[in-house]
Amino acid sequence: MVRRRPGRTRPHPVALATARLIGSAPFPWVTAAVAVASAAIFLLPGAADACVYDRAAVAGGQLWRLWTGHLVHFNAAHLGWNLAVWLAAGAWLERLAPRVSRWFCAGAAPIIAGALPLFDPQLAQYGGLSGLAAGLVVLLSLRQLSVPGESRWIWSGVIAFVALKIMVEWWSGTPYLATGIASAPVAHIAGVACAVIARLIAK
Numbered sequence: 001m002v003r004r005r006p007g008r009t010r011p012h013p014v015a016l017a018t019a020r021l022i023g024s025a026p027f028p029w030v031t032a033a034v035a036v037a038s039a040a041i042f043l044l045p046g047a048a049d050a051c052v053y054d055r056a057a058v059a060g061g062q063l064w065r066l067w068t069g070h071l072v073h074f075n076a077a078h079l080g081w082n083l084a085v086w087l088a089a090g091a092w093l094e095r096l097a098p099r100v101s102r103w104f105c106a107g108a109a110p111i112i113a114g115a116l117p118l119f120d121p122q123l124a125q126y127g128g129l130s131g132l133a134a135g136l137v138v139l140l141s142l143r144q145l146s147v148p149g150e151s152r153w154i155w156s157g158v159i160a161f162v163a164l165k166i167m168v169e170w171w172s173g174t175p176y177l178a179t180g181i182a183s184a185p186v187a188h189i190a191g192v193a194c195a196v197i198a199r200l201i202a203k
Contacts, residue, residue: 028098030090038086067113104198120186131188134191143202
């Protein structure tokens with residue numbers, strides 16, 4: 001009687017790719033730093049007032065608010081949902097394409113904030129990572145669509161979901177997940193536009 005030795009099971013290709021990514025990719029320090037800064041601003045008294053995007057303050061020369069305004073959140077749900085999307089998409093993209101991800105975060109932030117007085121002139125204040133996060137999700141999806149073996153259905157569906165979410169929030173005037181605050185779909189559209197431009201430049 002001959003006994004067969006149990007053969008080694010080959011790892012699933014997705015699991016193997018994920019393991020390689022985790023083991024070799026750089027740590028997503030920009031994603032982590034932005035998340036920590038957002039949480040700190042939410043918890044520290046007075047920090048939000050000094051950092052929030054304020055149209056009058058920016059016009060008066062406080063240009064740092066074009067960047068720091070994205071770190072301000074108005075309630076716990078607003079912070080929690082934004083961080084969930086930010087950390088997932090941001091860490092993934094920063095590990096895959098660190099330079100593209102980091103330059104996008106630095107450059108898209110003032111562009112998104114700068115679009116607000118042009119296309120939503122009634123908006124006096126803005127806060128939240130949602131505009132940048134929407135852009136990161138779309139930028140990640142566009143990148144993955146060009147990778148052989150990735151599911152075009154999944155990544156196209158992600159982009160379609162982002163577009164649908166923006167349309168619903170534009171129609172309703174309130175964020176899809178966070179409650180108690182007004183939506184700013186212009187910021188989300190600007191974030192997506194920045195993602196498309198970044199993808200074209202990165203090709």
